[in-house]
Amino acid sequence: MTMLITDGFDHYTTAADTVANITTYLQAAGYVVNNATAATFGIVAGQDAGSLALRMNIVAASATPPSVSRTVTTPGTLVVFGFSFKGTQARLRFARIAGVVDLDWDAATGKMKVGSTMGTDVIILNAYWYIEIEVDKALNEVRVWANDTLQLTVPLAGGVGNTYTITWGMSASSATAATMEIDDVYVLDNNGGVNVARTGPLQMITRAPTSDVVTQWTPVGATGTHASILAQLSPGAVNAPYLQANVDGKTDKFTSNNVLPNANKIFSVALVAYARKGDLDNRNLGLLIDTGTNTSELPVPLTTGFLYQQAMFEKAPGGADWTQNTVESSQLGIVAR
Numbered sequence: 001m002t003m004l005i006t007d008g009f010d011h012y013t014t015a016a017d018t019v020a021n022i023t024t025y026l027q028a029a030g031y032v033v034n035n036a037t038a039a040t041f042g043i044v045a046g047q048d049a050g051s052l053a054l055r056m057n058i059v060a061a062s063a064t065p066p067s068v069s070r071t072v073t074t075p076g077t078l079v080v081f082g083f084s085f086k087g088t089q090a091r092l093r094f095a096r097i098a099g100v101v102d103l104d105w106d107a108a109t110g111k112m113k114v115g116s117t118m119g120t121d122v123i124i125l126n127a128y129w130y131i132e133i134e135v136d137k138a139l140n141e142v143r144v145w146a147n148d149t150l151q152l153t154v155p156l157a158g159g160v161g162n163t164y165t166i167t168w169g170m171s172a173s174s175a176t177a178a179t180m181e182i183d184d185v186y187v188l189d190n191n192g193g194v195n196v197a198r199t200g201p202l203q204m205i206t207r208a209p210t211s212d213v214v215t216q217w218t219p220v221g222a223t224g225t226h227a228s229i230l231a232q233l234s235p236g237a238v239n240a241p242y243l244q245a246n247v248d249g250k251t252d253k254f255t256s257n258n259v260l261p262n263a264n265k266i267f268s269v270a271l272v273a274y275a276r277k278g279d280l281d282n283r284n285l286g287l288l289i290d291t292g293t294n295t296s297e298l299p300v301p302l303t304t305g306f307l308y309q310q311a312m313f314e315k316a317p318g319g320a321d322w323t324q325n326t327v328e329s330s331q332l333g334i335v336a337r
Contacts, residue, residue, distance in 0.1 A: 002188050002189060002190070002191065002192060002193025002194055002195045002196055002314060003186065003187075003188045003193065003194075003195045003267065003268045003270075003312050003314055004072050004074065004187045004188055004189060004312075005070065005072065005185065005186060005187040005310075006185070006186045006202075006204055006268065006270050006310075006312070007029070007184075007185045007186075007204060008046065008048075008051055008052070008183065008184055008185075008203075008204025008205065008206055009043065009046065009051075009052050009053055009054055009182075009183060009185075010046070010051050010052045010204070010206035011206050011208070011233070011272055012025040012026065012029070012043070012052075012233065012234075012308075013025055013043065013233045013234040014043070014233050014234065015042065015043045015044055015045070015052060017043070017234055018038070019036050019037060019038050019041050019042060021234060021236070021237075022036070022041070022042060022043055023036050023041075024236065025234075025236070025308070026068065028236075028274070028305075028306055028307050028308050029307075029308040030070060030071075030308070031068050031069065031070050032068070032069045032070075032071075033066075033067075033068050034066065034067045034068070034069075034169075034171075035064040035065060035066045035067065036066050037066070039057065039059075040056060040057045040058075040059065040062075040065070040066040041054075041055070041056055041057070041066045041068075042054075042055050043055070044181065046084075046181075046183040046184075047084050047086070047128040047181075047183050047184070048183075048184075048203055048205070048261070049261075051183065051204075051205075051206070052183075053084070053086075053181045053182060053183035054068060054168075054181065054182045054183070055179060055180070055181045056068070056168070056169045056179070056180050056181075056182075057177075057179050058092060058169070058170055058174050058176075058177055058178045058179070058180070059177055060174060060175060060176055060177040061173055061174075061175065062173060062174070063173050065169060065170035065171070065172070065173065065174060066169050066170075067167050067168065067169030067170060067171055068167070068168055068169055068182070069165050069166060069167040069168070070165070070166055070185075070187075071163060071164065071165040071166075072163070072164055072187050073162055073163045073164075074162060074164075074189040074191055075162050075189075075191055076189025076190045076191035077136070077137040077138045077190060078134065078135070078136050078137070078138065078189060078190040078196070078197070079134075079135045079164060079187070079188070079189045079190075080132060080133070080134050080135070080186075080187065080188050080189075080197070080198045080199075081095070081097065081132070081133045081135075081164075081166050081185075081186075081187050082130065082131065082132040082133075082184075082185065082186045082187075082198070082199065082201075082202060083095070083130075083131055083168070083182055083183070083184060083185045083186075084128050084129070084130050084131075084181075084182065084183040084184040084185075084201075085128065085129050085130075085131050085168075085180065085181070085182060086126065086127060086128045086129070086180065086181040087105065087125055087126075087178060087179070087180045087181075088125055088126045088178065088179045088180075089125070089176070089177055089178045089179055090107065090176040090177060090178040091105035091106065091107045091110065091123075091125065091178070092105060092170060092174055092176070092178045092180065093105065093170065094112070094131055094168075095131070095133070095166055095167065095168050096166070096167045096171070097133065097135065097164055097165065097166050097167075098164070098165045098166075098167065099157065099159075099160060100135055100142065100156070100157060100160055100164065101114055101133065101135075101142045101144075101154070101157075102114065103131070103133065103144060105123060106118065107176075109122065110122040110123055110124065111123065111151075112144055112146065112151045112152060113152075114142070114144065114152060114154045115154065117152050117153075117154050118152065119144065119146070119151035119152045120149070120150070120151050120152070121146065121149065121151065123146060128181075128183070129146050129147055130146070130147050130148070130184070130200075130201035130202070131144070131145070131146055132144070132145040132146075132198050132199075132200075133145075133166075134198055135156065135160070135164070136156065137156065137160065139156075140155060140156045141153055141154065141155055141156050142154050142155075142156050145198065147201060148200045148201055166187075168180065168182050183204075184201075184202055184203055184204045185204070186199070186202055186204075193314055194267075194268070194314035194315060195267050195268065195314055199267055202267065203261070203264075205258075205260055205261065206258075207256040207258040207260075207327075208227075208230070208231035208256060208258065209226075209227035209228075209230045209231050209254035209255070209256055209332065210227055210231065210254070210255065210256050210257045210258065211225070211227055211254060211255045211256075211257070212225050212226050212227050212252075212253075212254060213253040213254055213255060213331050213333075214251055214252055214253040214333070215252055216245065216250040216251050216252060217243040217244060217245040217250055217251075217252045217334070217336070218243065218244050218245065219241060219242075219243055220241060220242050220243070220244055221239060221240070221241035221242065222241030224241075226243060226252050226254070227254045229241045229242060229243055230243065230252075230254065230273075230334075235274045235306075236274070236306060243334075244278075245336035246278070246336065247336060248336055248337060249335065249336065249337075250335070250336040251288075251333055251334070251335045251336075252333055252334050253288075253290060253331045253332070253333035254331060254332055254333065255330075255331055255332075256328075256332070259328055260324050260327060260328065262324075263323075263324045266321075266322035266323070266324070266327060267314070267322075268312050268313060268314040268322070269289065269312075269313045269316075269322060269327060270310050270311065270312050270313070271287040271288075271289065271298075271310070271311045271313070271332055272308055272309065272310050273285060273287060273300075273308070273309050273334060274306055274307075274308055274309075275302060275306065275307070275309055275334075276302055276303060276304055276305055276306045276307065277302035277303065277304055278304075279304075280304070282301075283301075283302045283337065284299040284300060284301055284302060284337035285299070285300050285302055285309060285334060285335070285336070285337060286298070286299050286300075286333075286334065286335030286336075286337045287299075287300060287309070287311035287332075287333075287334065287335075288332070288333045288334075288335055289313055289316070289317055289330050289331070289332055289333075290317065290330060290331040290332075290333065291316060291317050291318065291326060291329070291330050291331075292329070292330075292331075293317075293318060294316070294317035294318030295317050296313060296316075296317035296318075297335060298311035298312075298313070299337055316330075317330075
């Protein structure tokens with residue numbers, strides 16, 4: 001375990017969906033959403049072309065401001081939280097890691113602030129910034145970065161455990177109105193694995209299946225390609241088609257013709273599936289990547305309720321570093337286990 005979470009918010013549903021459905025999908029992915037209404041919470045265009053992001057509208061003096069949080073548990077001595085952030089109208093808190101740090105945005109100077117410690121640079125409104133918060137237990141400090149530039153370092157509070165909850169949005173009434181957008185989230189630790197330190201700004205690019213290669217699962221509610229079923233947004237909609245399999249080893253494989261926007265370093269590839277089991281027996285879903293030469297499969301446990309399951313591949317099958325060509329030429333798949 002090292003890269004714990006990656007999320008670009010592109011694979012859940014459309015910007016036109018209801019706030020109730022958006023909330024349901026985020027909760028199925030492990031988020032907690034508070035005070036979401038059609039006026040205060042939704043999905044909008046993200047910072048990358050064709051991508052999506054979360055938007056929270058903070059109403060002045062509202063006693064029920066929106067927020068979204070995610071919890072991770074890790075014994076790592078270094079835990080890093082990265083995310084794209086854009087604020088408009090007014091400068092409000094970037095994020096809170098409960099019991100660890102409140103990362104504020106000073107209204108007078110425009111700089112980041114933790115307690116009385118100010119950051120180095122002015123963070124302008126109405127622009128995306130990539131924020132990274134390093135929680136370093138070995139050095140007993142918290143370091144905050146913006147666009148790969150160190151902004152401030154503060155002491156780490158005593159008694160910090162192994163469970164961390166990061167919250168975006170506000171948990172108390174704000175005197176001023178503001179809008180904040182969140183995109184391209186990652187969380188990693190230094191507890192083994194490949195990525196054991198802050199990465200710098202990341203982009204999360206979603207590549208949905210576009211073509212069938214192997215089709216051993218059974219479509220329900222559709223006669224089109226298996227790839228089109230797995231690529232659909234809002235998969236929990238009424239009468240939405242799905243794939244099912246009840247025989248161990250049944251496999252579907254796909255390719256995607258969605259290309260990456262550039263050949264920058266690839267830190268990991270994550271496969272995500274919205275899935276459940278149909279009985280009380282122990283069931284897993286295998287998520288696999290096949291490069292044509294090597295195959296890697298990671299099992300994820302299933303529950304009787306639909307959840308988003310994520311498997312992280314920090315190296316390509318066979319142990320090589322990821323390249324743009326390897327990602328784009330690989331097959332991805334699901335296996336009944």
